[in-house]
Amino acid sequence: MKFETFKKMVNLSKKAISRELFLENRERIKIKKEGVAVKNLEKIFEAALKISNKKGFSAMSLRELSSEAGLSMGALYTYFSSKDELLDMLQAMGRAVAMRTLIEQISDLTGTQERLRHAIQAHLYLSEVMQPWFYFAYMETKNLNRQEHKKAIEAELFTEKVFSEIIEEGVAEGLFRSVDTALLAAMIKAMLQDWYLKRWKYRRRSVTVEEYATFITGFVEAYLLASGK
Amino acid sequence: MKFETFKKMVNLSKKAISRELFLENRERIKIKKEGVAVKNLEKIFEAALKISNKKGFSAMSLRELSSEAGLSMGALYTYFSSKDELLDMLQAMGRAVAMRTLIEQISDLTGTQERLRHAIQAHLYLSEVMQPWFYFAYMETKNLNRQEHKKAIEAELFTEKVFSEIIEEGVAEGLFRSVDTALLAAMIKAMLQDWYLKRWKYRRRSVTVEEYATFITGFVEAYLLASGK
DNA sequence: GTCTATATCTGGATAGAC
DNA sequence: GTCTATCCAGATATAGAC
Numbered sequence: 001m002k003f004e005t006f007k008k009m010v011n012l013s014k015k016a017i018s019r020e021l022f023l024e025n026r027e028r029i030k031i032k033k034e035g036v037a038v039k040n041l042e043k044i045f046e047a048a049l050k051i052s053n054k055k056g057f058s059a060m061s062l063r064e065l066s067s068e069a070g071l072s073m074g075a076l077y078t079y080f081s082s083k084d085e086l087l088d089m090l091q092a093m094g095r096a097v098a099m100r101t102l103i104e105q106i107s108d109l110t111g112t113q114e115r116l117r118h119a120i121q122a123h124l125y126l127s128e129v130m131q132p133w134f135y136f137a138y139m140e141t142k143n144l145n146r147q148e149h150k151k152a153i154e155a156e157l158f159t160e161k162v163f164s165e166i167i168e169e170g171v172a173e174g175l176f177r178s179v180d181t182a183l184l185a186a187m188i189k190a191m192l193q194d195w196y197l198k199r200w201k202y203r204r205r206s207v208t209v210e211e212y213a214t215f216i217t218g219f220v221e222a223y224l225l226a227s228g229k
Numbered sequence: 230m231k232f233e234t235f236k237k238m239v240n241l242s243k244k245a246i247s248r249e250l251f252l253e254n255r256e257r258i259k260i261k262k263e264g265v266a267v268k269n270l271e272k273i274f275e276a277a278l279k280i281s282n283k284k285g286f287s288a289m290s291l292r293e294l295s296s297e298a299g300l301s302m303g304a305l306y307t308y309f310s311s312k313d314e315l316l317d318m319l320q321a322m323g324r325a326v327a328m329r330t331l332i333e334q335i336s337d338l339t340g341t342q343e344r345l346r347h348a349i350q351a352h353l354y355l356s357e358v359m360q361p362w363f364y365f366a367y368m369e370t371k372n373l374n375r376q377e378h379k380k381a382i383e384a385e386l387f388t389e390k391v392f393s394e395i396i397e398e399g400v401a402e403g404l405f406r407s408v409d410t411a412l413l414a415a416m417i418k419a420m421l422q423d424w425y426l427k428r429w430k431y432r433r434r435s436v437t438v439e440e441y442a443t444f445i446t447g448f449v450e451a452y453l454l455a456s457g458k
Numbered sequence: 459g460t461c462t463a464t465a466t467c468t469g470g471a472t473a474g475a476c
Numbered sequence: 477g478t479c480t481a482t483c484c485a486g487a488t489a490t491a492g493a494c
Contacts, residue, residue, distance in 0.1 A: 031459070040459095056372060058288040061487060072461050074490080083488070139368065143285060153429075182434060183444050190423035191416050198415075200382075205411060215412050219452050226451040260477070269477095290469060301479050303472080312470065461494075468487070476479080 003209050006125040010101050017130075018042035021093040028085070030078040037079075043069040044079060048090060049132040057087055057140050087140065088148050094133040095155055101126055106162060112170040116220070119162055120188065121213045127196045128209045134196040160185045167224065176224040184223070191216050232438050235354040239330050246359075247271035250322040257314070259307040266308075272298040273308060277319060278361040286316055286369050316369065317377050323362040324384055330355055335391060341399040345449070348391055349417065350442045356425045357438045363425040389414045396453065405453040413452070420445050 018041040022034065031037040047068035051060040062083060066073050080086040105122035109115045127134045141152045164185035170176035195202065195212055202212065247270040251263065260266040276297035280289040291312060295302050309315040334351040338344045356363045370381045393414035399405035424431065424441055431441065 033459090036459075054371065056285055056287055058285055059372070062489085063487080073488090074462075075460050077489070078459070081489090142283065143288070156430075180444060183436065183441075184448070186423065186427075186430065187420050187445070187448065190419050190427075193423075194415065194419035198419075201385075201415065207412065212412075215409060216416070219413070219416065222452040222455040223448050226455060262477090265477075291471085292469080302470090303480075304478050306471070307477070310471095459494105461492100463491085463493100465490075466488090469485085470483105471485105472483080473481090474479100475481100476477105 001121065001125075003125055003128065006122075007129055010105075010126070010129065012097065012101070012129050014042055014046060017093070017097055018045055020097055021045060021089065024093055024096060025089055028081065040069075040071060040075070041079060043071065044076065044086075045090065045093075046132075048086065049136050052140065053132055053135050057136075057143060084145070087143065088145065090133075091137060091140070091144060091148055091152065094130065094137055095151065098126060098130060098133070099155060099158070102159065102162075112166060112173060112175055113221070116163070116166045116170070117217050119166060120192070120217055120220070123159065123192045124195055124209055124213050124216075127192065131196050131199065135199075138193065138197060156189070160189050163188050170224065177226065179224065184220070188216070188220060191219075230350065230354075232354055232357065235351075236358055239334075239355070239358065241326065241330070241358050243271055243275060246322070246326055247274055249326055250274060250318065253322055253325060254318055257310065269298075269300060269304070270308060272300065273305065273315075274319065274322075275361075277315065278365050281369065282361055282364050286365075286372060313374070316372065317374065319362075320366060320369070320373060320377055320381065323359065323366055324380065327355060327359060327362070328384060328387070331388065331391075341395060341402060341404055342450070345392070345395045345399070346446050348395060349421070349446055349449070352388065352421045353424055353438055353442050353445075356421065360425050360428065364428075367422065367426060385418070389418050392417050399453065406455060408453065413449070417445070417449060420448075 015038065018038050019034075021041050022029065022037050029037060029041075031040070044065070047065055048057075048060070051064055051068060062073060062076060066076055069076070080089060102122060105126070106115070106119050109118055137152065141149060144152060164181040167176060167179070167181045167184060171178055171181070195209070244267065247267050248263075250270050251258065251266050258266060258270075260269070273294070276294055277286075277289070280293055280297060291302060291305060295305055298305070309318060331351060334355075335344070335348050338347055366381065370378060373381060393410040396405060396408070396410045396413060400407055400410070424438070
């Protein structure tokens with residue numbers, strides 16, 4: 001699948017993401033009209049990621065956020081009741097969208113090798129569509145409260161498990177040679193994360209997300225299909 | 230080489246690192262007696278990394294640093310003249326120690342495959358000895374001023390180049406098959422970085438740094454030595 | 459629903475005693 | 477060299493007008 005096809009398929013426009021955010025947090029948001037709320041959340045969300053990814057969430061002042069989002073300080077506080085709550089909202093919302101999309105993408109596929117390729121591709125494409133959020137989530141994990149931090153770790157281990165299970169299946173089938181599946185899955189994760197953590201590098205070198213996906217797939221398969229040793 | 234042997238060889242005790250820090254910044258530090266300065270810098274350095282790695286440098290208050298380091302606010306300011314300068318000092322110092330050690334380690338080795346293995350191992354072992362600094366440097370890069378930021382990028386690309394040059398050499402010799410060396414080198418970097426960025430994961434799984442080094446070496450060699458495709 | 463104005467507190471930084 | 481006390485800018489958060 002081409003990246004553009006994927007993008008249309010998952011249909012993760014900024015507005016769609018903001019609507020998710022609104023619905024997920026209906027109880028704590030004071031605004032009642034969905035249209036207004038979604039429009040403003042979209043602005044807050046985008047502005048918060050932009051500033052945080054430049055200087056870190058804790059260094060972002062709410063004045064700055066207010067000016068970047070085009071809303072007053074007072075208005076901001078009708079969408080969340082503290083800066084920490086904003087952090088949790090951003091984190092929880094993005095994670096919910098990402099996890100749901102991933103699960104949708106990786107189910108209903110047959111053939112071990114096909115599934116491995118597709119899982120790698122889906123992870124990469126998704127992190128490309130939601131790049132600012134993925135970068136943010138990675139960099140701010142340590143600033144979350146205990147509960148949210150735990151969920152972030154679980155999400156990392158869950159997506160890793162997607163890979164280790166496919167690999168184990170391939171080993172059981174005799175398709176792949178026997179390897180340390182946990183370590184290999186961790187390495188796949190690390191490589192997938194590099195794509196959104198070091199965008200400057202790959203952009204500078206004009207590497208497309210498709211090329212990157214193809215490279216990783218080839219790299220991993222060479223290891224799994226290697227003859228001896 | 231075993232990790233413990235490496236550790237003794239490079240002799241990077243905390244005190245040694247602090248002495249470097251003192252010598253590198255002699256002009257901006259007001260304290261004249263080397264003994265006093267090194268002892269306190271050691272405390273400041275360790276405390277700053279500890280707090281920053283927990284909550285981020287910008288969220289660390291100097292009062293907190295002062296209490297963790299066991300020095301008053303006033304005393305802190307005889308070692309640096311602003312919080313930003315402290316950030317730059319930490320960054321510059323660690324980078325200088327790391328780069329020098331790496332260059333020492335990777336020179337004077339013959340045999341392409343041997344050099345590749347050794348480079349991977351040296352990077353990992355070094356990041357293990359200086360783990361708090363490596364984690365800090367990665368997470369705080371975006372908060373550096375333009376000049377320091379540029380140097381951090383250069384250091385990343387320099388170490389990447391170490392790998393791509395060895396690989397290119399191997400390809401020229403006909404030892405390795407022809408691959409995208411830039412991408413492969415970037416992937417090696419990403420995997421090496423995961424070791425110090427996600428220590429919790431590898432500790433939880435009781436993976437030793439030697440095992441990790443062996444795994445990556447095998448992974449990369451399988452790709453470089455793969456037959457067809 | 460949104461704004462402006464303001465209360466309150468915490469942070470970085472420094473002066474001056476010892 | 478180090479400490480305590482203090483200044484003041486800038487932060488989060490809220491009150492009340494519109």
